[in-house]
Amino acid sequence: MLRTALIGYPATGKTTLFRLMTEAHDAPRAAHGKLEATLGIARVPDPRLDALTAMYNPRKHVPATVEFADIPGRPSGTGADALLDVAAYRNADALVHVVRSFTDPAIPHAAGSVDPRRDGRAMEDELILADLAVVEKRLERLAKDLKKSRTAELEKEQEILLRCKPHLEHGSPLRVLEIGGDDRRRLRGFQFLSAKPLLLVLNVDERDLAGGLDHLLDRHGLAEMATGPLTRAIALCAKIELEIAQLEPADAAAFLADLGLTASGLDRVIRASYELLGYISFFTVGEDECRAWSIPRGMAAQAAAGEIHTDLSRGFIRAEVVAYDRLLARGAMAACRDHGEVRLEGKEYIVLDGDIINVRFAT
Ligand SMILES: Nc1nc2c(ncn2[C@@H]2O[C@H](COP(=O)(O)OP(=O)(O)OP(=O)(O)O)[C@@H](O)[C@H]2O)c(=O)[nH]1
Ligand SMILES: [Mg+2]
Structure with a gap:
């Protein structure tokens, strides 16, 4: 499951967004100053799963899910330790900065004062400083270890960290540093915060909704911040979205249309997170259950089968695959x-978005 963490300064709307995303509409708000993360699950809206459910009329239909962690914000300048202390940030596949x-x-x-440009930049700097603290500490340790025994692996680790250090010192996040596959693996264990895909969510004033949302990203400087790799920005009004989410679906659609919006905030945040991470969905279907699964783009069939159950990966024989469009066109x-x-595909087959898969396996 895709894991995201909401990051941001106090009273920016993280918990409001969390309640919207996780449909915890009536849950009590996390108390200000409470340090642990509150975890919630968001269901990924997917019209294709709805169509498959209509076709199979299964007992159960299970959408793909994304986990959100809501953590109370701390004022800027609290220090790198404060960020590194939060396991939910380090464990996240992506960070969602609520500005x-x-x-x-x-x-x-x-x-x-309210200043999105300042906050966007300040948080980026905090992520960078937090990573720099980790890099410096590790480099000190490595220097000592290398004196005792020079191994090729330790040298390679030192080499890549010595590339990261000046990059961070120049105020650039690790997201934009080009790193080869082996070095990427070496760095993974550090869980660097500035290396994580970043979704900037501009939480706009309800009075600004009338003029459309996209130009607000420009006006507040977030469009510019989101031009780099692994970075995206969207704008929404969390407070109004939460009110809309509490309406009956038909009323909600009318309300959104009135505001000139084609998709709810929930849809847009999830879609942007998927695009950011390059995630796709495949489906399993049947009378018992229709279900959507999320995997990173480029995953092979055997690994994808493992998402369903480890037995399916271990005993993988073949995958029966049909494209969603074909199934919908044929009706059965x-x-x-x-x-x-x-088609019958082998374990190396690269799963495509919308594939409907039945794994044949031996126990
Ligand atoms: N007017 C307005 N108020 C909002 C909006 N979004 C959130 N708020 C209000 O701002 C206050 C703080 O919102 P929260 O969602 O609790 O903020 P937070 O980021 O979780 O705050 P911390 O947990 O303290 O870091 C609440 O009273 C919200 O109702 C918005 O778009 N417009
Ligand atoms: Mg909160």
């Missing part, structure tokens, strides 16, 4: 079979 542009005199901003699996559209 506030809404103004409300009753809800003061910790920095004394049997018709796809008759037309030769159900």
